[in-house]
Amino acid sequence: MSLKHQLTQSTFESILTDLEWIEGRASAPAGVLTQYCPKNVDRQPVSGVADLRDKSCDGITWLNWSGLGETSKMAKLFEHYGIHPLTAEDILNCESRSKLEESSESLFVVMKIPVSMEEVGVIEAVHFCLFWQGNTVLTFSEIPLKFLTDLDRRLDDPKRKIRSHGVDYLVWALLDLVTDHSLRFVEHLSDRVEEIEDQLIDDEVEIEMETIHEIKNEVTQTYRLIRPCREITAQLSSSDSVAMGENTARYFRDLHDHAAEAVEQVDHLRDKTASLRELYFTLMSHRMNGVMKVLTSLSAIFLPLTFLAGIYGMNFAHMPELGLRWAYPVFLVFLVSLAVVLAIYFKKKGWL
Structure with a gap:
C-alpha cells in the first residue's frame, strides 16, 4: 500500500x-x-x-x-x-x-x-x-x-x-x-x-x-x-x-x-x-482527432489502391495487361507493396 x-x-x-x-x-x-x-x-x-x-x-x-x-x-x-x-x-x-x-x-x-x-x-x-x-x-x-x-x-x-x-x-x-x-x-x-x-x-x-x-x-x-x-x-x-x-x-x-x-x-x-x-x-477532442487522423491515413492508403483496382475493373476489350499470364499476381503484389510503402511513410510522419 x-x-x-x-x-x-x-x-x-x-x-x-x-x-x-x-x-x-x-x-x-x-x-x-x-x-x-x-x-x-x-x-x-x-x-x-x-x-x-x-x-x-x-x-x-x-x-x-x-x-x-x-x-x-x-x-x-x-x-x-x-x-x-x-x-x-x-x-x-x-x-x-x-x-x-x-x-x-x-x-x-x-x-x-x-x-x-x-x-x-x-x-x-x-x-x-x-x-x-x-x-x-x-x-x-x-x-x-x-x-x-x-x-x-x-x-x-x-x-x-x-x-x-x-x-x-x-x-x-x-x-x-x-x-x-x-x-x-x-x-x-x-x-x-x-x-x-x-x-x-x-x-x-x-x-x-x-x-x-x-x-x-x-x-x-x-x-x-x-x-x-x-x-x-x-x-x-x-x-x-x-x-x-x-x-x-x-x-x-x-x-x-x-x-x-x-x-x-x-x-x-x-x-x-x-x-x-x-x-x-x-481530451475528448484530442482523442477524436487521433481517431480521425488514423481513419484519414487509412483512407489515404486505400485511395490509390481503389483507383488502380477501378481501372482494371473496366470492361474494355483491348487491355494488353489482361492477356499476360502473371498479370494478376504481379498486380496484387504491386498493390500490397504500395500499401506498405504508404503505411511506412505515414508512420514516420506520425500520422499513424
Missing part, C-alpha cells in the same frame, strides 16, 4: 460517513453529561432532564446532546438551562444558517459539518450548535459525532491542558475539533478530485461526464457549508469577551487560521473542478 493511499484512507476514516449519518438519524435522542475539574472527571449518560444534576458545579459542565427530533424533551432541556426561545428555535431548526451570537453573559455558535453521501453524489450537513454560559457548555447535533470522543480521551488524561484550563478552553477545543473535521473532509475531497483528474489523463480509464458533474456539485456544496466558519472564527479571534482569557485568545486565533485554510483549500478545489470540465472536453 502506497503512502498516499495510507494517508487518504486515514483521512477518510477520521471523517463522518454516509452510514453514520443514516444510523445517527435513526438513533434515539440522548446525551452525555461531563463534569470535570483539575482533580477528577465525572461522566454520565443523559436521556432527559430527570437525569441532569444540579446546574451549580465547582468545576466545568459539558452536556453533549445528539438528536433533535423530540421537541417536547428538548423544550424541557432548554428550560432547565434557561436558553432563550429564539436560541432554542435556531438549535431545533436544522436549516438555520451558520452564525455567532455573543452577549455579555453567553455565547451561541451554529456551524455545519459536511458528510459525503457518495452513493448519491451529494453533501449532507450535520447541524451543530454550541451554547456557552457561565461554567456550562452545551453542544447539540443531529447525529452522534464520533470525533468528539477525542475530547473525552483528553479529559481522562490529567496531564492534558484541558483539565487545568477554564471553560473558554473547552469551547475552543470543541470548535477546533469541528474545524479540523471540516479540514480533513476537504482533504478527502481533494484526494477524490485528484483521483478523477488522474483517471481523465489515463487513456485506459473512461470517465463519465456525470462523475465530473457530481464532484463539482459536492465541492460547491462543501464551500457553501464551510465558508461561514471563517467569519465565525474571525469574530471569536477578535472577541473582547470578559469570559475569554488572554491566553485562550491565542488558541482562537489559531482556530481562525485552520478555518481559513479549509476555506482556501475548498475554494481552490472549486477552480480545479471547473477546469476538469475543460480538461474532459479537451
